[in-house]
Amino acid sequence: MTQRRKVVDVVAAVIVQPDGRFLLARRPDGKPYAGYWEFPGGKVEAGESLLHALARELHEELGIEVKHAYPWLVRHFDYEHASVKLHFFRVVAWTGEPHGKEGQLLAWQTPGSVDVIPLLPANGPILNALELPAILAISNIAEMGEEPFMASFASALEKGLRLIQLREKSLSPLELERVAQRFVALARPYGAKVLINADVRLAEATGADGVHLPSSALMSLEARPQIGLVGASCHSSDELARAVELGLDYVLLGTVLPTRSHPGGPALGWDAFAALIGDYPLPVYALGGMSPTHLETAWSAGAHGIAMLRGAWSGRSGLNPTKATG
Incomplete structure (x- = not known):
């Protein structure tokens, strides 16, 4: 019998500028899928709410404070190293200038014109959804x-x-x-x-x-x-x-x-x-x-x-x- 893997809850931030541009981060060396681009975020800790996890991760990774975020899509994805439940939030207001506190590269991207590769495979449907107007x-x-x-x-x-x-x-x-x-x-x-x-x-x-x-x-x-x-x-x-x-x-x-x-x-x-x-x-x-x-x-x-x-x-x-x- 195949044993089902534990599902890990992960928050992911679609940080959006007023003109529609959004932020992607390149995974640093030493992490699974190093060099791949993704939406910033990370694992939800035990007893932690999704919003608290989102705010904590973005402070730790990017040095920003979340002021306003909306819940958006939830997607399941099986990687080789983990089965994850990705909770995507659209972050529309924050303080501070995003910067890679863990040495990761950052890039602002335009819906429909993403020019960084490779992307984590779980993010393809999210990029498509970002092309849909409100x-x-x-x-x-x-x-x-x-x-x-x-x-x-x-x-x-x-x-x-x-x-x-x-x-x-x-x-x-x-x-x-x-x-x-x-x-x-x-x-x-x-x-x-x-x-x-x-x-x-x-x-x-x-x-x-x-x-x-x-x-x-x-x-x-x-x-x-x-x-x-x-x-x-x-x-x-x-x-x-x-x-x-x-x-x-x-x-x-x-x-x-x-x-x-x-x-x-x-x-x-x-x-x-x-x-x-x-x-x-x-x-x-x-x-x-x-x-x-x-x-x-x-x-x-x-x-x-x-x-x-x-x-x-x-x-x-x-x-x-x-x-x-x-």
Whole structure:
């Protein structure tokens, strides 16, 4: 019988500048995987909280004091020397200038343009997640009309919107394809990504960046669609688990708060939302009743960001949604 190895809890810090750059450290000589780049952090000591371990490790390794950190992703990984449970935090405020107190090299990196190698293998999915912006907008042509919506879409792109899902069930297939082409043409100069709701064929035909799966499609699929970004809507732990099994890039989880379209419908609330994603490895967007004012609450609950329908097009946000971490 193969003996299961003890799982070691480890905290890892994604230290993020206001412009989105994040810090990687090179493991010094004398440690396993010496010379590999990783997110700073270390083992959680007995009786120690995760946040205390994070603050201690960053003080010991980098000479900084953590002022504000959000829980983020949790991933398990088996190295040759240890089986680890990695608790990633996004550190957005600190005092002091990070420096390698253990002789390790440091490098500020840009999402999507990492130029240091080799990287610890556990960090690949984290680097991918850092490329996802904090706000996912959902189209609302049905309520606004096509031309008013397209004007709002163009304005949002100017302000920094970089991820949108085209979801318009009232349009005919021909109309939907025409609108999808408009979306892609408008988004492309900004580097914004367009996701098509449910329809892989339409995404491929229009040059969109991926698909977003309804929960029914998520549960019926046997394999991940072979196209760019793939996300899904989830409402339960079973659906969240299925998204992990399929290797999706992100999920939407809701409904978190009451919505205008379903004011009396059931809502998770922030406590239940946080409990569902407490040990979750994929980026999660909070869905349902969201506005830009809810973003920090979502981060505090462990979310990657928020997904908005009406709230994305109100024109009231001064937030820069391009930030992947906040």
